[in-house]
Amino acid sequence: MDFRPDPAGPPVYIQLATALAEAIRAGRMAVGSRLPSERMHARRLGVSRTTITAAYQELKAMGLVQAHVGRGAQVVADDPDRAAAEAVAWPLLAARAPRPPPPPPAPPGAIGFGDGWLHPSLLPRAGLDACAARAVEAGALAGYAPILGLPALRESLAARMKLGVEEVLVTGGAQQGLNVITRALLAPGDAVVCESPTWHGAVRAFRAAGAELAGVAMDREGIDPGALEDALLRRRPKFVYLIPSFHCPTGRLLGLERRRQVLELCARFRTPIVESHVYGELAFGAAPPSLKALDTAGIVIHQGSASKTISAALRLGWLAAPPAALALLAPAKASLDLSTPALPQAILAGFLAGSQVARHFATLRAALQRRRDAMLAALARHCPELRCAVPQGGLYLWAQLPTPLAAGALEAEAARHGVAVRAGGLFLPAGGESRHIRLCFAAPAEAEIADGAERLGRALRGLMARKDAPCRESAVAAV
Numbered sequence: 001m002d003f004r005p006d007p008a009g010p011p012v013y014i015q016l017a018t019a020l021a022e023a024i025r026a027g028r029m030a031v032g033s034r035l036p037s038e039r040m041h042a043r044r045l046g047v048s049r050t051t052i053t054a055a056y057q058e059l060k061a062m063g064l065v066q067a068h069v070g071r072g073a074q075v076v077a078d079d080p081d082r083a084a085a086e087a088v089a090w091p092l093l094a095a096r097a098p099r100p101p102p103p104p105p106a107p108p109g110a111i112g113f114g115d116g117w118l119h120p121s122l123l124p125r126a127g128l129d130a131c132a133a134r135a136v137e138a139g140a141l142a143g144y145a146p147i148l149g150l151p152a153l154r155e156s157l158a159a160r161m162k163l164g165v166e167e168v169l170v171t172g173g174a175q176q177g178l179n180v181i182t183r184a185l186l187a188p189g190d191a192v193v194c195e196s197p198t199w200h201g202a203v204r205a206f207r208a209a210g211a212e213l214a215g216v217a218m219d220r221e222g223i224d225p226g227a228l229e230d231a232l233l234r235r236r237p238k239f240v241y242l243i244p245s246f247h248c249p250t251g252r253l254l255g256l257e258r259r260r261q262v263l264e265l266c267a268r269f270r271t272p273i274v275e276s277h278v279y280g281e282l283a284f285g286a287a288p289p290s291l292k293a294l295d296t297a298g299i300v301i302h303q304g305s306a307s308k309t310i311s312a313a314l315r316l317g318w319l320a321a322p323p324a325a326l327a328l329l330a331p332a333k334a335s336l337d338l339s340t341p342a343l344p345q346a347i348l349a350g351f352l353a354g355s356q357v358a359r360h361f362a363t364l365r366a367a368l369q370r371r372r373d374a375m376l377a378a379l380a381r382h383c384p385e386l387r388c389a390v391p392q393g394g395l396y397l398w399a400q401l402p403t404p405l406a407a408g409a410l411e412a413e414a415a416r417h418g419v420a421v422r423a424g425g426l427f428l429p430a431g432g433e434s435r436h437i438r439l440c441f442a443a444p445a446e447a448e449i450a451d452g453a454e455r456l457g458r459a460l461r462g463l464m465a466r467k468d469a470p471c472r473e474s475a476v477a478a479v
C-alpha cells in the first residue's frame with residue numbers, strides 16, 4: 001500500500017488506520033487476508049512500531065480486524081457497520097488444518113453417474129423392512145449401544161470375516177472408521193501413504209488431523225509395490241491406506257502376488273496397513289482374499305461398510321483390528337460419539353443373521369455385473385472417445401478422456417447436458433487436474449444408463465469442438 005503521511009493532518013496512526021480501512025472497504029485487502037507484522041509494516045512505511053500498533057488498534061475498534069496470538073492481525077470484515085453487528089469473527093476461528101469443501105451435489109434432475117450409491121432397486125427392501133420392524137419390537141429404540149457395538153452385530157461380522165469378536169468395532173459408516181483411526185493414530189505432521197488416486201473422504205479425514213499425504217502411483221493392477229517401498233523409505237508413514245479390492249475411484253483389483261508383496265513390505269517396515277474393504281464383497285468372479293485374511297504379522301486394520309452392499313441409510317461400518325490396535329481405537333471411537341446408534345445396528349444384525357443374506361449378495365453382484373456391461377456397451381456406442389478397463393467388481397468405471405481434455409471441464413459440461421460424473425481430480429491426494437472421470441454404474445436406474453451415456457457423449461463432443469476447452473497436458477496428472 002502506498003502511504004504518505006500528511007504532516008499537516010491528524011496523528012499519523014489515524015491517517016494510517018483510515019488508509020487501511022479504505023483499502024479494506026474497497027476490497028483491496030480481502031476478508032481473511034493478514035496484515036503485515038507490526039515490525040515489518042513499520043520498517044516498510046518508515047514509521048515507528050508504536051504508530052503501527054495504534055493504527056491496528058483503531059482497525060480493531062472499528063471491527064475490521066482481529067488479532068490472535070501467533071497468527072497476527074487478520075481482516076475479518078469489510079464494513080464497520082456490519083462488523084459491529086457480528087458478535088463472533090468466524091473466519092478467525094477456523095481450524096488450521098485444511099478442510100476442503102465437500103464436492104457439490106449432482107444438479108437436480110441429472111442422471112447420476114457421479115456418486116457411489118446403490119440405486120434403490122438394488123437394496124434388499126423387504127428384508128430390511130422386516131428386520132426394522134422386528135428390531136423395534138425387540139426394544140432397539142430403548143437406548144445406547146455399547147461403545148464397541150451391539151454384541152449380536154459384532155458376532156455376525158466377526159463370523160463373516162472369520163475373526164474373533166474381540167477384534168471388531170462398529171462405526172457410523174466406514175467414513176467414521178477413518179476418523180476413528182485418524183484420532184487414534186495421527187498427529188499433525190505425520191505422513192500417510194496412500195494410492196493416487198484414492199477415496200477423497202480418506203484424504204479429508206487424514207488432512208483434518210494435520211497429516212501429510214504421499215500418493216503412490218497405480219497401474220492397471222493397483223498399487224505398484226516398488227513405488228510403495230520407495231514411499232515407505234522416504235516418508236516413514238504412520239500407516240499405509242489402501243483400497244485393494246475394486247478400488248475407489250478406479251475399480252482396480254490388487255492381485256494375490258502383489259497383496260503378498262505389500263504385506264511383506266509393510267511388515268518389514270513395521271508399518272500398519274489400513275485396508276478399506278468397502279467394495280470387497282462385490283466381486284463378479286473369483287477374487288483374492290483380503291489383506292486382513294492374508295496378514296500373518298498382525299499389521300492390518302480392516303474396514304468394511306454396509307453402505308455399498310446393503311443400505312447407506314443404515315450408516316454402518318466396522319473396523320477389525322488386532323487387539324492392541326483395538327485398544328487404541330475404542331477410546332477414539334468413544335471420543336467421537338460414545339457409540340453408534342443402536343437401531344440400525346439391530347436391523348443389520350437381524351439382516352445378517354437371516355437366511356436371505358446370501359441370496360441378496362448373489363442378486364446384487366449379478367445386477368451390478370449386468371449394469372457394468374450395460375454401461376460399457378452404452379459408452380462404446382455413445383462415447384467411443386473414452387477408454388476404460390473392465391472392472392471385475394465394485395461400482396465404478398474409470399474412464400480416460402482423449403488428450404488433451406481435462407476432466408473438470410467435462411464434469412461441468414456433462415452437468416449442463418443433464419448427466420452427473422465425477423472428475424478424477426477430486427480423488428488426487430495432491431489435488432490438481434486429471435484425465436479421468438469416475439462413472440458409477442450402480443447409482444442410476446438401469447433404464448437410464450444408455451440415456452446418460454448419450455448425454456455424456458454429446459457433452460464430450462461439444463467440449464472437443466470448443467477451441468478454449470483443451471488444457472495443457474503438462475497440467476494434467478496422467479492417472
Ligand SMILES: Cc1ncc(COP(=O)(O)O)c(C=O)c1O
Pocket residue numbers: 116172173174175176199201243248276278304305306307312315316317
Ligand atoms: C473407500 C471408501 N471408504 C468409505 C466410503 C464411505 O463409506 P460409508 O458410507 O460407510 O461411510 C466410501 C464411499 O464412497 C469409499 O469409497
